[in-house]
Amino acid sequence: xxxxxxxxxxxxxxxxxxxxxxxxxSFNVILVDINATxxxxxxxxIEKNMNRQLKKGYIDxxxxxxxxxxxxxxxxxxxxxxxxxxxxxxxxxxGIKNKIFKQLDKLCKNSTILASNTSSIxxxxxxxxxxxxxxxxxxxxxxxxxxxxxxxIIVGDKTSLDCLNFIIGLTETIQKVPVKCNDSPGFVSNRxxxxxxxxxxxxxxxxxxxxxxxxxxxxxxxxxxxGPLKLADLIGIDVCxxxxxxxxADFNDIxxxxxxxxxxxxxxxxxxxxxxxxxxxxxx
Numbered sequence: 001x002x003x004x005x006x007x008x009x010x011x012x013x014x015x016x017x018x019x020x021x022x023x024x025x026s027f028n029v030i031l032v033d034i035n036a037t038x039x040x041x042x043x044x045x046i047e048k049n050m051n052r053q054l055k056k057g058y059i060d061x062x063x064x065x066x067x068x069x070x071x072x073x074x075x076x077x078x079x080x081x082x083x084x085x086x087x088x089x090x091x092x093x094x095g096i097k098n099k100i101f102k103q104l105d106k107l108c109k110n111s112t113i114l115a116s117n118t119s120s121i122x123x124x125x126x127x128x129x130x131x132x133x134x135x136x137x138x139x140x141x142x143x144x145x146x147x148x149x150x151x152x153i154i155v156g157d158k159t160s161l162d163c164l165n166f167i168i169g170l171t172e173t174i175q176k177v178p179v180k181c182n183d184s185p186g187f188v189s190n191r192x193x194x195x196x197x198x199x200x201x202x203x204x205x206x207x208x209x210x211x212x213x214x215x216x217x218x219x220x221x222x223x224x225x226x227g228p229l230k231l232a233d234l235i236g237i238d239v240c241x242x243x244x245x246x247x248x249a250d251f252n253d254i255x256x257x258x259x260x261x262x263x264x265x266x267x268x269x270x271x272x273x274x275x276x277x278x279x280x281x282x283x284x
Contacts, residue, residue: 001173002026007080009100014117015089016042017145020049021053024059024068025174030072030079039073049146058070080106085170089117092242097121098129105130113163116138120190120243123156123183133158137167140187143234151176156183185250190243193213195255197240200228204279205261211279229279233272237265
């Protein structure tokens, strides 16, 4: 499988993490973003994270160098035309994603599988932007990608068994654990996670407890490795709101309606780690 060429659209946190993992496992990767600054940041993040793996003894210096050499950073989406798999990891916006899938469908060879790293948007809706619905699938990696083992594999109504089996095998090749689920708003992970984050935000909003206390209770009492508010900061408050709004619109259930405190934080650009402030303060 290592002779396959992997394209990734979107050089943000998830996109560069996915590029990191595939390159470490000897795949040639083309990482595309329309913003050159984002690509520069992506390269820096990948180098930083690989150096962290080097210091921990997970890889040696030769593996680090060869892995970096296998990644092509590009602002031109045409560079992925010969890829065997293209993973879309752009902003969680159905309009943007549909546009990308339309472009990829016209650009890529007929055998290319198109995957999305979406955390909430219907794979069926995305596949309708293409003429290869049997080769469209969800590959929802978890953050941080180099560390987290799970990849939620989302199967649309038209996704073929061959496509599913190929993606499961490929996911195992990069030493991740593929877990299949059917297409549904938020899939499994975020359908369960987002109401918990929302309820934790409501507890904070109502003064039930501090952010630190809420997170400590969930960590020590429920065995969670990270508290829900700290996790919200990691994911991004804006992303949490976007996913909750999708769930609220699709299920019409009040439990998915974003808490006011989340909306206020979003308005004030307190989006979590990426802006330096969320439920917690962060130093850059």
